[in-house]
Amino acid sequence: xxxxxxxxxxxxxxxxxxxxxxxxxxxxxxxxxxxxxxxxxxxxxxxxxxxxxxxxxxxxxxxxxxxxxxxxxxxxxxxxxxxxxxxxxxxxxxxxxxxxxxxxxxxxxxxxxxxxxxxxxxxxxxxxxxxxxxxxxxxxxxxxxxxxxxxxxxxxxxxxxxxxxxxxxxxxxxxxxxxxxxxxxxxxxxxxxxxxxxxxxxxxxxxxxxxxxxxxxxxxxxxxxxxxxxxxxxxxxxxxxxxxxxxxxxxxxxxxxxxxxxxxxxxxxxxxxxxxxxxxxxxxxxxxxxxxxxxxxxxxxxxxxxxxxx
Numbered sequence: 329x330x331x332x333x334x335x336x337x338x339x340x341x342x343x344x345x346x347x348x349x350x351x352x353x354x355x356x357x358x359x360x361x362x363x364x365x366x367x368x369x370x371x372x373x374x375x376x377x378x379x380x381x382x383x384x385x386x387x388x389x390x391x392x393x394x395x396x397x398x399x400x401x402x403x404x405x406x407x408x409x410x411x412x413x414x415x416x417x418x419x420x421x422x423x424x425x426x427x428x429x430x431x432x433x434x435x436x437x438x439x440x441x442x443x444x445x446x447x448x449x450x451x452x453x454x455x456x457x458x459x460x461x462x463x464x465x466x467x468x469x470x471x472x473x474x475x476x477x478x479x480x481x482x483x484x485x486x487x488x489x490x491x492x493x494x495x496x497x498x499x500x501x502x503x504x505x506x507x508x509x510x511x512x513x514x515x516x517x518x519x520x521x522x523x524x525x526x527x528x529x530x531x532x533x534x535x536x537x538x539x540x541x542x543x544x545x546x547x548x549x550x551x552x553x554x555x556x557x558x559x560x561x562x563x564x565x566x567x568x569x570x571x572x573x574x575x576x577x578x579x580x581x582x583x584x585x586x587x588x589x590x591x592x593x594x595x596x597x598x599x600x601x602x603x604x605x606x607x608x609x610x611x612x613x614x615x616x617x618x619x620x621x622x623x624x625x626x627x628x629x630x631x632x633x634x635x636x637x638x
Contacts, residue, residue, distance in 0.1 A: 330375075332346065332348075332350070334352055334585075334599055334600045334601070335597065335598075335599060335600070336584070336598045336599075336600060337596075338586070338595050338597040339486060339594065339596045339597065341590075341596050342588055342596040342597040344349040345573075345577065345588065345596070345631055345632055345633055346599065346629070346631060346632070347630065347631070347632050349630070350629050350630045350631065351630075352599075352601060352602070352627055352628075352629050353627060353628050353629070354602070354625050354626070354627050355386065355390060355619075355626050355627065355628055356384075356386055356390075356392050356401055356625060356626040357624055357625040357626070358389055358526075358624060358625075359377040359379065359380065359384070359622070359624050359625070359626075360377050360378065360379035361378045361379055361411070361594055361623060361624075362375050362376065362377055362606065362607075362621035362622065362623065362624070362625065362626055363375065363376045363377075363378055363415050363416070363569075363605070363606050363607050363621050364376040364414060364415050364416045364428070364461070364607055364621070365417070365482070365607055365609040365611075365619050365620075365621050365626070366417040366425070366609055367553065367609055367610060367611040367615075367619070367637055368417060368419070368425075369390045369419075369423050370421070371387075371613070372385050372386060372387055372388070372477055373385070373386040373609070373611055373619055373626070374386075374395055374417055374425065374624055375417070375621050375626060376399060376400070376413055376414040376415055376416075376417060376516065376620075376621075377413060378400070378411050378412070378413040378414070378415055378430060379410065379411060379412070379413065380399055380413060381397060381398045381400055381412055381413035381414075382394055382395075382396070382397040382398070382399050382413060382414075382432070383395040383396040383397070383399040383413075383414055383417070383427070386626065387494070387511055387537025396414075396438070396522060398413070398480075399413045399414035399427070399429070399430055399527070400412055400413035400414035400415070400427070400429035400430045400431050400432060401413060401429065401431025401478075402430075402431075402432060403431065406411065408479055409542070410478075411428075411429075411430050411431075411458075411477050411478050411557075412430055412431030412478060413428075413430060413431065414427050414428060414429055414430065415428045415430055415458075415459070415460050415461065415477075415478075416428040416459070416460055416461035416462045416472070416607075417481050418463055418638055419464075419638040420464055420468075420470075420638070421464070421468065421638075424437050424438060424439065424440065424465055425437070425438045426438075426447070426462060426464075426470070428458075428459035428460055428461060428462055428472060429458075429459065430458040430459075430460075430477065430478030431458070431478050431541070432449075432630060433449060433455050433457065433458050433459070433478060433489070433597045434446055434448060434449035434456060435445075435447045435448045435449070435456075435459045435460065435462060435470070435472055435498070437595045438620060445473070447470065447498060448470075448472075448479060448496070448498050448504050449504075450483055450504075451490065451494075451496065451506060453506055453538070454488045454489035455456065455487075456474050456490065457474045457475060457476040457478070457479065457488060457493060457551065458474065458475065458476060458477055458479060459472050459473070459474050460472070460473045460474065460475050460514070460515055461473050461515060461516050461517055461569065461570075461607075462475065462517075463517060463638075464638060465480055465519070465523055465547060466523060467547070467635075468499075468500040469497050469498065469499055469500070469547055470497070470498040471495065471496070471497050471498075471507075471517060471518055471526070472495075472498070472517075473493075473494075473495050473496075473514035473515055473516070474493060474494050474495075474496060475478055475493045475513045475514055475515060475516065475531070476514075478597045491515055492509035493509070493512060493513060494506050494508065494509045494512065494514065495507045495509075495511070495514050495517070495528060495549065496506040496561055497547060497548070499520070499571040503553075505548075507549045508528070508541070508549050508552065510552075511528065511530045511532075511537075511539065512530060512532040512534075512535060513530055513531040513532040513566075514528055514529070514530060514571065515528075515529045515530065515531040515566075515568050515569075516528070516529040516567065516568050516569045516570035516580070516581070517570060517609070518570040518571055518572050518578070519572070520572065520576060520591065521572065521574065521576055521636060522544060524542065524543050524611050525540060525541065525542060525543060526538065526541045526543050526549060527540055527541075527555060527570055527578065527580075527590070528539075528541065528570075529566075529567030529570055529582065530567055530568075531566035531567050531568055531578065533566055534551075534559070535559055536557070536558045536559045536561070536566050536567055536582060536583060537554055537555075537556070537557050537558070537559070537567065538554075538555045538556045538557075538558070538570075538580055538582075538589075539552055539553070539554060540552070540553050540554075540555035541553075549558060555589075555593055556580075556587075556588070556589065556593060556595065557584035558582060561583040561584060562584070563582075563583040563584020563585065563598075564583075564584065564604050565581060565582045565583055565584065565585075565604040565605065565606075566582050566583075566628055567580060567581070567582035567607070568580075568581040568605070568606050569581045569584055569606060569607030569608050569609075569621075570626065570637070571608050571610065571618075571635055571636075572636050573610075573631075573633040573634060573635045573636065574633060574634050574636055575633050576590075576591045577589070577590060577591070577633065578590070578591065578595075578608065579608060579618070579635075581605040581606060581607060581608060582605075583598045584600060585598040585599050585600040585601055585605060586598055586599040586600055586601070586605055586608060586618070586620060599629065601620055601622050601627055602622070602627070603622035603624060603625055603627075604622060604623055605620045605621070606621050606622060606623070606624045607620070607621045607636075608620045608621070609637065610634070610635030610636070610637045611628065614634055615634040615635045615636075615637055616630060616632070616633070616634050616635070617630055617631070618630075618635065
């Protein structure tokens with residue numbers, strides 16, 4: 329048994345990841361729905377507050393200020409409090425912040441001069457649903473998921489132009505490719521350290537899955553299989569954010585907390601937070617502090633293994 333009341337142990341190996349000295353700390357609170365954390369090169373944590381249409385910045389001193397507002401929707405015609413703001417955030421190879429904008433239904437990049445570049449907003453002439461999470465391949469390809477959460481009526485919304493909710497790849501040339509369209513709510517995604525495997529979460533409460541795909545030589549997804557099915561787990565929360573550490577151990581939010589798996593599918597256990605986690609990212613100079621966005625707050629915990637981050 330663990331000495332931590334927040335650690336569920338399924339395999340003793342998890343105790344080599346979560347040190348006995350670790351504690352869950354709440355570092356910021358008072359938000360609508362926190363998401364999309366990313367650690368920047370200057371030591372700040374950026375994160376989205378989706379209903380409040382804002383990207384916030386958490387400084388090393390623990391101070392919070394507005395980084396960008398509006399962050400994901402520029403109009404006035406969607407319901408107040410809806411999931412209209414930015415969601416997933418990442419950095420490209422030049423450390424530029426790249427953003428999934430729910431309400432604007434696009435993926436954008438913040439330039440160093442403060443301007444905004446739209447990277448993707450349409451597929452075959454039709455508007456995207458509401459890009460959710462994203463990550464770059466080392467070759468510059470951008471992968472992202474596109475569920476309908478930013479549309480008030482989701483799949484039934486009259487604004488929805490695509491008949492599916494897809495996983496996409498954007499080439500540096502600007503070409504947008506559909507890679508997979510068989511998940512009802514594609515959400516978080518993460519590469520293995522050598523980028524030959526990708527995991528994608530499906531945040532449908534009726535089919536809570538973590539999928540595994542091979543990434544072939546052309547960068548496309550192949551041989552999709554269910555990596556873990558947590559539909560019948562008692563824990564609250566659907567599959568959402570996904571990260572990986574330098575040993576290849578996987579950290580998935582959903583179904584009770586941050587669930588930790590070995591790449592062969594073995595479930596080691598989970599870290600349970602005071603609120604339901606949505607997403608997570610590695611922070612600190614050594615990338616060993618796991619920051620977790622969980623509903624109204626941001627939490628952190630020190631771990632033994634450094635994570636992989638852009």
